[in-house]
Amino acid sequence: MTSAQPYLRVIDDIEASIMSGALTVGDRLESERALAERLGVSRSSVREAIRTLSTLGVVRSSVGSGPQAGAILISDVELGWTSALRLHVAMRSLPVGDIVRTRVMLEAGAYRDVHQPVPRERLAAAHDLIDVMDASQGPQSFHHADLAFHLELVKLSGNTVAAMLLSSLRAAIEGYVAASFDSRDDWGDVAVTLQCEHRELVAALEAGDGERAAGAAARHILGFARGAALL
Amino acid sequence: MTSAQPYLRVIDDIEASIMSGALTVGDRLESERALAERLGVSRSSVREAIRTLSTLGVVRSSVGSGPQAGAILISDVELGWTSALRLHVAMRSLPVGDIVRTRVMLEAGAYRDVHQPVPRERLAAAHDLIDVMDASQGPQSFHHADLAFHLELVKLSGNTVAAMLLSSLRAAIEGYVAASFDSRDDWGDVAVTLQCEHRELVAALEAGDGERAAGAAARHILGFARGAALL
DNA sequence: GGGCGCCTGTGGTCGGACCACACGGTAGTG
DNA sequence: CACTACCGTGTGGTCCGACCACAGGCGCCC
Numbered sequence A, B: 001m002t003s004a005q006p007y008l009r010v011i012d013d014i015e016a017s018i019m020s021g022a023l024t025v026g027d028r029l030e031s032e033r034a035l036a037e038r039l040g041v042s043r044s045s046v047r048e049a050i051r052t053l054s055t056l057g058v059v060r061s062s063v064g065s066g067p068q069a070g071a072i073l074i075s076d077v078e079l080g081w082t083s084a085l086r087l088h089v090a091m092r093s094l095p096v097g098d099i100v101r102t103r104v105m106l107e108a109g110a111y112r113d114v115h116q117p118v119p120r121e122r123l124a125a126a127h128d129l130i131d132v133m134d135a136s137q138g139p140q141s142f143h144h145a146d147l148a149f150h151l152e153l154v155k156l157s158g159n160t161v162a163a164m165l166l167s168s169l170r171a172a173i174e175g176y177v178a179a180s181f182d183s184r185d186d187w188g189d190v191a192v193t194l195q196c197e198h199r200e201l202v203a204a205l206e207a208g209d210g211e212r213a214a215g216a217a218a219r220h221i222l223g224f225a226r227g228a229a230l231l
Numbered sequence C: 001g002g003g004c005g006c007c008t009g010t011g012g013t014c015g016g017a018c019c020a021c022a023c024g025g026t027a028g029t030g
Numbered sequence D: 001c002a003c004t005a006c007c008g009t010g011t012g013g014t015c016c017g018a019c020c021a022c023a024g025g026c027g028c029c030c
Helices: A006-019 A032-039 A041-053 A077-090 A096-113 A120-136 A140-154 A162-171 A174-183 A188-204 A210-227 B006-018 B033-039 B043-055 B077-090 B095-114 B118-135 B140-156 B162-173 B175-182 B187-206 B210-227
Strands: A059-062 A070-073 B059-062 B070-073
Touching: A006 A032, A006 B077, A032 A041, A032 B043, A041 A077, A041 A174, A041 B043, A059 B006, A070 B140, A077 A096, A077 A162, A077 B077, A096 A140, A096 A162, A096 A188, A096 A210, A096 B077, A096 B210, A120 A188, A120 A210, A140 A162, A140 A174, A140 A188, A140 B033, A162 A174, A162 B095, A162 B162, A188 A210, B006 B033, B006 B043, B006 B187, B033 B043, B033 B187, B043 B059, B043 B077, B077 B162, B095 B162, B095 B210, B118 B140, B118 B187, B140 B162, B140 B187, B162 B175, B187 B210
Parallel strands: none
Antiparallel strands: A059 A070, B059 B070
């Protein structure tokens, strides 16, 4: 009574090994041929299973021989989330506005957990990114640094899930944001406003006023999104 | 110069059709054999691509013939998110505590957007679920209704992304929550406390006090999580 | 002892084959 | 004429065997 679909049996087997702790990040899976023989399924089914785990960011496959070859357990959460988000946004089943609003919830929520002044050295990377944005010559480079800036601040909260999620949400709508950035002829003025808000955000965190930072972040993101017609 | 991996070419082709609007939810994909021939790849590669899209919740495959058979475009966001989350939590790369904290951010954020009293009829389902929890005979049925209750309230905010995300986050740690629910011999007392907090939450929303609801939700979730040693 | 080349095992791809299934038209039946 | 039973057809699901490119490790040769 092994009625389940073969490729699901493979996934279940690997998942069970992960759950039991027999497999952890960095370990190598059995070879596709060995897995197929042990589980009594065809190699095609094993491949579909591994391909699935690969798109979920659980496995990385490499050809060749030696310790680095074969299927290796990784843990790249963003990989799966981002591709899933991108596709569903394309199908219009996830409104861009809702993604922006969700991003505000996550980011503001992360800042709201801050109750102690954040030491300056932990904000060094954020300050550097502000400088990078000041020196940026066009929307693309500014946007790129802006992405890293916000991610850096959320990482300070120590919530890995929120950070991953934020990164995926932004990646999914990156195309829309970049498009509206490029289409505005006043991007220089926009950049000045955004930078002012970035500095206010950092100042609030340095002061340990998470609530103020949360409010600033919400205004910052929603204000830009309105201007970009993303809401 | 079609150097890309064959299965990626298939995904790109389908994704392009979605982006351009040529394919929308409910449409049927070409048959695997037709797709393979048109793109000049083997059917195995097409299958890996479709299996990937299937795990991302973009496609549903059925055997047989007729309009309902074949690969049909759907949009089940939770499917991909939930399986990805579950696996990464199992690999210990996503701490359960961070998932709980992220859930608080989403739920509190959704309530915080409420500024008008919520009409009683829109809360009817929530009231019904409170009754269900009152009448529940054990942890499992209570937990099940609790899940639906919180999801129902977040859906009131109209943010589909937040609702999907909440649902996925809870599904990913459902096992841990259920386990700690079962292991407590005082689940009756816990239920009473939780129900009291549920009523306070609904009352705050009925009063249109989103801020109060957000605070109540945060205390409610974090309080239970602490008791269940999930933080 | 050091450098070079073969040998092995890996994932990646392909083609063909068979199966179970569900639909749709068709032939047979009342 | 209406209804039913049947079979043909196209679908995804699975399996098998084959070949390829690649990377590492081994042993041979210099």
